[in-house]
Amino acid sequence: MPRDGPWGCPTGSAAGTREMRAPGGPDLTRRTRSGGDDPAGRRHRRRALAGPKPGLSALALSYRGPGGTSLDWKVMLTTLGLIFVAELGDKTQLTTMMLAAQSESTTAVFIGAALALTLSALLGVVFGEAITRVVPTQVIHMVAGGAFVVLGALLLTGKM
Numbered sequence: 001m002p003r004d005g006p007w008g009c010p011t012g013s014a015a016g017t018r019e020m021r022a023p024g025g026p027d028l029t030r031r032t033r034s035g036g037d038d039p040a041g042r043r044h045r046r047r048a049l050a051g052p053k054p055g056l057s058a059l060a061l062s063y064r065g066p067g068g069t070s071l072d073w074k075v076m077l078t079t080l081g082l083i084f085v086a087e088l089g090d091k092t093q094l095t096t097m098m099l100a101a102q103s104e105s106t107t108a109v110f111i112g113a114a115l116a117l118t119l120s121a122l123l124g125v126v127f128g129e130a131i132t133r134v135v136p137t138q139v140i141h142m143v144a145g146g147a148f149v150v151l152g153a154l155l156l157t158g159k160m
Contacts, residue, residue: 083121092113092117096109096113099112099113
């Protein structure tokens with residue numbers, strides 16, 4: 001079969017075949033589906049062999065956490081959004097801004113604040129899971145709601 005170049009570029013030869021051969025290499029000639037010279041045929045075959053691209057659902061199925069459980073992306077993203085909004089403008093953020101303004105090493109302030117928030121979140125998750133084993137979830141919701149109301153009233157009256 002004739003070749004266009006030294007590396008066996010597709011030739012469009014007769015009988016609907018394409019030749020792909022490096023000098024001295026294996027013959028990779030193939031017949032297209034239509035019987036003709038179809039440059040897109042290789043792309044379709046490659047796409048079919050590759051399968052669908054994984055999205056978040058495939059990623060959630062592939063990640064296995066502690067105990068073999070899969071990561072629930074909806075819960076993770078909801079938690080991220082709620083905590084991020086709740087932390088905007090609170091005492092922790094204001095304190096971090098003050099420390100960064102006073103310090104010459106803002107990287108150290110960032111690392112210290114990130115570690116403190118991570119440790120705080122870890123304690124919240126560990127104690128939250130331990131409490132739900134002993135106390136019903138409905139009681140926890142009632143106590144937490146009551147605590148927020150009391151703290152809000154104390155802040156509004158200036159007693160805190």
